[in-house]
Amino acid sequence: MVDVYLVSGFLGSGKTTLLMRLLQQAKEEGKKPAVFMNEFGDTNIDGQMIETKDGAIPMREMLNGCICCTGSEQSEAEIQTILVEHPDVDVLFIETTGAAHPVEALDAVFSPLFADQITFKGIITVVDLQRFAARDRMSPQMQVLFMEQIRHANFIVANKMDTLTDSELASVMIHLAQLLPNVPLVQTTDAKVNVRDIFDSLQQTVEVASYGETEHVHHHLQSKSFIVERPVHRERFEEWIQQLPDSVYRMKGYVRLDEIRTYSVQYAYGMIQWLPEMMKMKPVLVFIGDHVQALDIPESIYA
Ligand SMILES: Nc1nc2c(ncn2[C@@H]2O[C@H](COP(=O)(O)OP(=O)(O)OP(=O)(O)O)[C@@H](O)[C@H]2O)c(=O)[nH]1
Numbered sequence: 001m002v003d004v005y006l007v008s009g010f011l012g013s014g015k016t017t018l019l020m021r022l023l024q025q026a027k028e029e030g031k032k033p034a035v036f037m038n039e040f041g042d043t044n045i046d047g048q049m050i051e052t053k054d055g056a057i058p059m060r061e062m063l064n065g066c067i068c069c070t071g072s073e074q075s076e077a078e079i080q081t082i083l084v085e086h087p088d089v090d091v092l093f094i095e096t097t098g099a100a101h102p103v104e105a106l107d108a109v110f111s112p113l114f115a116d117q118i119t120f121k122g123i124i125t126v127v128d129l130q131r132f133a134a135r136d137r138m139s140p141q142m143q144v145l146f147m148e149q150i151r152h153a154n155f156i157v158a159n160k161m162d163t164l165t166d167s168e169l170a171s172v173m174i175h176l177a178q179l180l181p182n183v184p185l186v187q188t189t190d191a192k193v194n195v196r197d198i199f200d201s202l203q204q205t206v207e208v209a210s211y212g213e214t215e216h217v218h219h220h221l222q223s224k225s226f227i228v229e230r231p232v233h234r235e236r237f238e239e240w241i242q243q244l245p246d247s248v249y250r251m252k253g254y255v256r257l258d259e260i261r262t263y264s265v266q267y268a269y270g271m272i273q274w275l276p277e278m279m280k281m282k283p284v285l286v287f288i289g290d291h292v293q294a295l296d297i298p299e300s301i302y303a
Pocket residue numbers: 009010011012013014015016017018097098159160161162163188189190191
């Protein structure tokens with residue numbers, strides 16, 4: 001299994017600065033890291049490798065895109081390429097563009113394609129403290145995005161502390177800690193953090209595997225996947241999906257409607273989409289949301 005960490009945070013907050021430290025630590029611990037980066041602009045970072053002082057690290061990037069807006073298919077393909085071309089990779093860091101919504105950026109990670117290849121460890125959000133202190137000056141939409149990135153964090157790196165006075169710093173740190181009382185929070189300059197603390201704290205991810213179900217538990221967002229061995233009854237399946245609580249943000253996977261036809265099925269924002277699937281796919285459903293661990297597949301959905 002490949003451990004996956006998502007590095008989130010607003011534009012210019014220090015994500016790449018932190019990424020370099022994460023990579024260095026992973027290498028020092030003898031791990032084989034890889035990076036998937038998506039950039040808003042079209043600046044090509046030369047080649048497909050990031051050079052560190054210990055050598056090159058495989059990297060794929062998606063230019064001019066945003067994991068959450070361009071659709072997750074392209075991201076899925078890039079992640080798949082990393083997994084296929086570099087089977088020795090054991091940790092993958094995904095740096096999202098600063099304009100990505102963290103939940104939607106996870107879409108590709110929770111692809112049913114990777115259900116048995118990836119262990120999602122959590123979201124590390126880098127917060128630009130100066131921007132946090134002055135967030136009222138951002139547009140309402142940007143403020144929402146900024147706060148969503150913070151709200152979904154499993155670990156917060158409160159960066160650019162050098163840009164604030166001591167009293168400003170104390171006040172924003174108290175505010176951040178109140179916002180997320182149960183999330184580890186460290187204050188840094190140049191994202192200088194003890195990376196082991198991040199890895200240790202995100203180690204708490206629980207994995208339960210039984211009867212073909214896997215469950216990944218995090219502080220906030222969770223995913224749960226089910227193997228759906230038998231064909232499902234389309235209408236009853238849809239009825240079940242439609243009555244799921246709002247805290248289930250997303251569902252996707254592959255199911256069979258009879259012994260022959262396999263469909264890709266997707267659910268987001270109340271809409272269900274079915275597409276015939278030509279390839280032979282493993283029948284798996286992945287749910288992403290705030291409290292999905294209690295979900296169970298009812299007998300009624302089966303044909
Ligand atoms: N003053 C100050 N500058 C910092 C700090 N951390 C990073 N920077 C600078 O902030 C700028 C943005 O840092 P990056 O690491 O590229 O930030 P990013 O979040 O990856 O940026 P985008 O990919 O554009 O969203 C760079 O010029 C960094 O050198 C800090 O703690 N204090």
